[in-house]
Amino acid sequence: MNPQISVPRDSGTCTRCPMECSMSTAEKTWSCRISLRISYGADGTLNASTHTQQFGPIITDKKDVELWIRRAQAAILNPSIPESEYLEKTEKDLKQGTRALQFSKNVVCVHVSDPELTDLSFIDLPGLIQNSNDEDIALIRDLVVDAISGSNTLILVTIPMSVAITTSLDDMQNQAAVRLARDADPTGERTIGVLTKPDGLSDGATGHLQSWKDVIEGKLHPLKHGYYCVRLPNDAERNRSKSRSDFQKFAARFFDTTTPWSTIADRNRFGIPNFVASIS
16 A cells, blocks of 8 residues: 555454555545445345445544554444444554454445555455464455456465465465465466565575575566565654655665665566556
């Protein structure tokens, strides 16, 4: 999402329902609207009709977005409690609160208007899980399968580079997300790999670094449209600056000065601006 906006980040699972994000350049000033799209009952059955309602006020301060997304998700995960009760809850209230549902198919819709953005829409889904009950595992899998089934939908398979090589690189083709993408898009026309957290790799992991370099260069686990490598600002960088251009400079400097990324010829494979330009 926009690097000037913080979305909920916690240890463990953060996204527990789909978040549909749309960005528009139509307005002259920045604003954000959040709404809830309710299509399913508390028991997971499809309602006879879908209703969408605005959740909270129009947001005009970027730093407020994270809390409002937390409130909206909490409202969806507790369908028996009036949504109005979540409008004033603090982050502490929400983290200490209980959830009637662990996951939901109902959607938090986030619409950002910003004259400096690129018109773009995407859906952020809960990550595929294995260590949970069968009902939740099936619910999330169904969400993913449904979201990526459309013939005009791009499938972004996000792979963190900082996790253990045995679970991220050696077994990449067997990861659940990769398998589902391959099933939905067997010719690879709609699938793009997005590699994240390159700054989590240690300088001494030379074999690991070389393997990821081979992935970006298309020598290992190739995809028709290849892979993009992105680096998001860390907490210290977020605290030092609120400028989008600064965040982009931090990432560009990292890729231009850090081996092996600095040695890769195709510089268009690095950074969020290059990635967004390629899919817009």
